[in-house]
Amino acid sequence: MTPLATIKTISFIALRQLWERKLLNGIAVGGVTLGVLVLIAMNGIMLGFSDKFTSAILKISPHVILFDTELRPVSPLLERYMQTPVAAQIAHESPTDRQVRIKRPYEIVNALRQVPEVEAAAPSLAGMVLLEFGGKTKSVDLRGIEVAAQDLVTPIHQYVKSGRLRDLDTSHDSIALGAGIAQDLGLKVGDSVRAAAPGGKPLDLLVVAIFEAEVPPIDKTRGYTTLRTAQTLLGRPDAIGRIEIRLWDPADAIRVNDSLERMFGYDGESWKETNANFLAIFAMQDMIVGFVVGAILLVGGFGILAIQIMIVLQKQRDIAILRSVGLRRSDILRIFLMQGVIISLVGGLLGDGLGKVAIYYLGQLPVKAEGLVKTDTFLVKEDPAFYVYGIGFALLVGVIASLIPAYRGSRVEPVEVLRGQIG
Amino acid sequence: MDRSDDVLVETRNLTRALGDGAAQQTILHDISLSFDRGQFVALTGASGSGKSTLLYLLGALDRQSGGEVWIEGVEMGALDDDDRAAFRNERLGFVFQFHFLLPEFSALENVIIPMMRRGNWSRSEAEDRGYEALRMLDLHELYFRKPGQLSGGQQQRVSIARAVANEPSLILADEPTGNLDSKNAEGVFQVFANLASEGRCTVVMVTHDADFARRANRQVRLKDGRVIEDSTQHGPTSVGRA
Numbered sequence: 001m002t003p004l005a006t007i008k009t010i011s012f013i014a015l016r017q018l019w020e021r022k023l024l025n026g027i028a029v030g031g032v033t034l035g036v037l038v039l040i041a042m043n044g045i046m047l048g049f050s051d052k053f054t055s056a057i058l059k060i061s062p063h064v065i066l067f068d069t070e071l072r073p074v075s076p077l078l079e080r081y082m083q084t085p086v087a088a089q090i091a092h093e094s095p096t097d098r099q100v101r102i103k104r105p106y107e108i109v110n111a112l113r114q115v116p117e118v119e120a121a122a123p124s125l126a127g128m129v130l131l132e133f134g135g136k137t138k139s140v141d142l143r144g145i146e147v148a149a150q151d152l153v154t155p156i157h158q159y160v161k162s163g164r165l166r167d168l169d170t171s172h173d174s175i176a177l178g179a180g181i182a183q184d185l186g187l188k189v190g191d192s193v194r195a196a197a198p199g200g201k202p203l204d205l206l207v208v209a210i211f212e213a214e215v216p217p218i219d220k221t222r223g224y225t226t227l228r229t230a231q232t233l234l235g236r237p238d239a240i241g242r243i244e245i246r247l248w249d250p251a252d253a254i255r256v257n258d259s260l261e262r263m264f265g266y267d268g269e270s271w272k273e274t275n276a277n278f279l280a281i282f283a284m285q286d287m288i289v290g291f292v293v294g295a296i297l298l299v300g301g302f303g304i305l306a307i308q309i310m311i312v313l314q315k316q317r318d319i320a321i322l323r324s325v326g327l328r329r330s331d332i333l334r335i336f337l338m339q340g341v342i343i344s345l346v347g348g349l350l351g352d353g354l355g356k357v358a359i360y361y362l363g364q365l366p367v368k369a370e371g372l373v374k375t376d377t378f379l380v381k382e383d384p385a386f387y388v389y390g391i392g393f394a395l396l397v398g399v400i401a402s403l404i405p406a407y408r409g410s411r412v413e414p415v416e417v418l419r420g421q422i423g
Numbered sequence: 424m425d426r427s428d429d430v431l432v433e434t435r436n437l438t439r440a441l442g443d444g445a446a447q448q449t450i451l452h453d454i455s456l457s458f459d460r461g462q463f464v465a466l467t468g469a470s471g472s473g474k475s476t477l478l479y480l481l482g483a484l485d486r487q488s489g490g491e492v493w494i495e496g497v498e499m500g501a502l503d504d505d506d507r508a509a510f511r512n513e514r515l516g517f518v519f520q521f522h523f524l525l526p527e528f529s530a531l532e533n534v535i536i537p538m539m540r541r542g543n544w545s546r547s548e549a550e551d552r553g554y555e556a557l558r559m560l561d562l563h564e565l566y567f568r569k570p571g572q573l574s575g576g577q578q579q580r581v582s583i584a585r586a587v588a589n590e591p592s593l594i595l596a597d598e599p600t601g602n603l604d605s606k607n608a609e610g611v612f613q614v615f616a617n618l619a620s621e622g623r624c625t626v627v628m629v630t631h632d633a634d635f636a637r638r639a640n641r642q643v644r645l646k647d648g649r650v651i652e653d654s655t656q657h658g659p660t661s662v663g664r665a
Contacts (some may be wrong), residue, residue, distance in 0.1 A: 005542025012539065013525075022528040163434045324484060325537040325585065326512020328505045415485045418519065418597070419475070 014324070014338040017315075024048070024307050025339075026034045029347040031303035031370065032398065036351020037358060041294040041385050044359040046289050048379035050282040060154045060213045060222075062244035063243075065256045069267040105240035108110045108264055109149075112245060115263075117256045120246045121150035125227060125240075127234040127281040132194040133185045140181060140223040144230020153246040156211055163189035163209035168226055175229075179212035180220030199236030207274040236371075257311075268402055293393075301397040303342055308336060308405035319409055320417035329410040331332055336406030337399065344398020348391040355390060356382070431495060431592060431625045432481060433457040437649075438489035439476050444589070450575040451648045452474045453616045458627065458641075460592070463619035465636040466629045468645035474629045475592040475597055477645065481627060482515055482595045495592055512541050516586030518596040524570040524578055524585075530557060541589065557581070557590035559613060576607030581623065583614055587624070594618065596628040600635065608632070 001109065017024050086260075102108065105123045112121040125144040130137050151157050156164040161179060169173050175195070177187065187193060187207050196202035212219050231237050247256055253270035261268045272279060312319075319332055332372050365378035437454040450473045453472050458464055466474045478493055479485035483490040483499045495514060500506070504512060522609050524533045535552035537620050538544055544552065557563045560580040579599060586594050596615065600608035615626045627641075628639070635643045644652035 005539060008546075009539040013536070016527050016532075045662065215433040237433070286596065317523065318525050321525060324482070324511060324517045324523075326508050326510075326540055330505070331540070415479050418484070419478065 006331065009327070010334050010338060014335045014342070016130065017311075017335075018339050018342060021286045021311065023342060024311070025343055027396065028300075028304045028307045028343045029152045029350065031300035032297075032347025032394050033350040035176055035293065035297035035300040035397070036348050036394050038296050038313040039099050039356045039390050039393065040292055040351065040355025040382075040386045041358040042289045042360065043389075044380040044382050045322055045378070046285055047383055048363075048381040049069050050285075051373065052379045053282070053383045055276060056213075056276075057271055058250055060159065061271055061274070063247040063253045064245040064260065064268055064270050066102070066243040066245070066260060066268045068102045068241050070100075071265050072385070091308065099236060099239065101236070101239040102266060105243060109243060109265075111264075112243065113189055113261070115256075116259070117247050117249070118245055119248050120149070120152035121243055122153045123227070123240040123243050123280050123306060124150060125230045125234065125236065125239055125241045126231065127225070127236075129195050129197040129200075129221070129233055131181070131185060132196075133187055133191065135399070136180055136185050138185055139221075141178070142195075142225060142230055142233070144225055144227040144234075146227055150224075150244070152210050153244045153265065156183075156213075159193075159211040163207070163214050165209045165211075165224075167208035168224065170414055171206055171208055171420055172334045173203050173205050173229055174208040174225065176209035176211060176224040177207060178219040179210055180216065181223065182210045184208070186216045190371060195233055196236050200233045203229065203233055207316045207388075230248060249335060296399050297393055300347070300394075301401040304340055304398055304401035305404060308340065308402050309408070310407045312336065312409040314419050315409070317411055319412040320414035323412070323414040324395075324418075327410045331408045332412070333410040336409050337402050340398040340402025340406070341395065343402075344387060344394040345391070348394030348400075351394065352387045429460045431460045431462075432627075434477075434481070434490065435493070437477070437487055437492060438492035439473070439480060439481060439485065440488040441545050447566050449488075451480070454648075454650060455651065456627050456643065456653070458609045460625055461619055462625050463616055463640045464625070464627045465639035465642045466627060466644060466645065467636045470538075473648040477567050478595050478597055478627065478629050481557055481593070482517060483511055486555075492598065501590060512537055513589070514532070514592050516589060516591035516594040518582050518586050518599045520598040520601040521640040529567050529569055529658065530562060530573065530577075530581045530584075534572070534582055534588050537585065537615040553584070553611040554587050556664070558585050559587075566657070568601060576603050579607070579611055583611065587618060590623075592624055594624050594626045596619050596626065598629050598631065600632060601628065608635075612638070 091159045100124075109121050109423075110125055112118050123146065127142055129140055129142045131140050145168075147165060151165065156176070160176070163176070165176055168176055175193065182188070185193070189207050189210060191207045192204050193207060194202065197204050214262075225233070227240075231239060245260070247253060250271065253272050257268045257270040322332065323329075359380050362378050363380045366376065367378045369375050427619055434454050434456050437451055438449065439451040441454070442448055444473075459489070460481070461529055466477065468474045476485065481489055483492075483494075491514070494510075497510065499507065524530075525536070528536070531550060531553050534556055535549040538549040538552065554563055555565060555589070557566050560583060562577060562580050562584065565573060565577065565600045573581065579602075583599070586596075594615070596662060599615075600611050603611060612636070615628060618624055618637075619626045628635075641655045642652065643650060
């Protein structure tokens, strides 16, 4: 008995028996198809949302920011002297006027550019300023930047709707504003706007560019000036408050941030930490989707289980025939397992196909939303991995579900069946 | 106990009991028989006499509680489950009362499944052999039909074709004529008689039909799990040794 003959015989029997019970096996296939379809559609929706959100975050935000807070622990003098822990705390330290800043920022920027994971780094200064135009005021999250360097970290120029970002460098005391601010204050490129911040010197700024990143939280609050303008406006001459960094791979952000903190001694923050709240929501959504899809596939698996158990019970006589003409227990086991695999494979392939169609049509659904992100249609995104998972989970479920019926079938004793028939 | 070359099947003190302890019930007591190559043996006896059980033991379908079953020099009790399946596949042919055929497969496919499993022949060779077996039973024109499209007698002949196509040394038939009208029953009986007389195989047939039992080479009658009569009607026989 060659293995090939075994496989040929088994598949001949398995396929024919499946085909002759199209309705029952079709129902089993349908259960699997539904599970895989939901798996693909749900994952497409979840990935669509999280991907849109992540790309919105990464559009115009740096992957890692180094702030001006030094991390080196400063232990009390007394403790350093006595070399044992000392309870020395001042009840209320009065804050000093000495402003914190990153020391020797350009050396750090140059060093950062040598780090292999870093694509670009740019020094900047951030602060809140009030803008006044035509009797209306609005507070703006102002960033003083080195235009060319910053544009490599966060490509602002891509989102400029009118004016030119480069004009920040050429026209003295100028500002680029988010479209939301410009709209609120009624500003256009070429207008002059009054800007002021506590502790600094008020300036009249020329609006040279208006940008719209389609990320409402940024478009409604962000303004850019040159570093020097910001330093004057905020009253912090020569200060660099942050270094923004772009990585080759944003997924590395947490790891790179940790090593940069150790390297330079300044507090850093990766985009994942900045947006931890949202990312946690996505992680939770993924879990919920996992439960739902798992439950549906489980139901599909029970479908296969129920139908195959029924078939095994009905087919006792046929199993007895096959055993009496020389098929082994393992052959019977493999016939039913093969049927489970075929059911789940067909179900998986159908589910993949329908899933692709579902993703296409979901992506056409019109949905107007302007919150964290701005969109006109339902957000879906497909990933080839969905289809691999679809087939993979279907097969897993199919094999596990047909194990019990297959085992039962293989334990049928031909003599008992024959005795029962003949009496 | 010497065995001559033409002894095909031999049982020695074969015992079969069901259940344990007080509920134990002995179905076969110390059966010692031997059948020659080419012999046509009728096994008779009332219901519950143990004749079917003896047949299943001869067919390596059941396991004995004691004693030995030798077929062509192999002791069935010494074989594991897979080896018994392989032995059935290569050396034995079964015919049951209820013309056990697989309903999803055509007559020809039913006949060739054991050959496919054996793997000695290509699919087309197996189909040629299966077709020849059906021709011998005058069913070759209906080879494509499924069991549901065949009469009871035709189905029984298909199951005989399945049993003989693999060229077994021993054919075991459990009341093969039990559900057939007299014309079909006679046809089936003749097929077995011919197979045996041509020396192609030994046939052991359980039957309730006294006429058929008389016309076989040899009649073994069982009662309550013991041989009560072992008679040779005609032709060369070897007498069972008790």
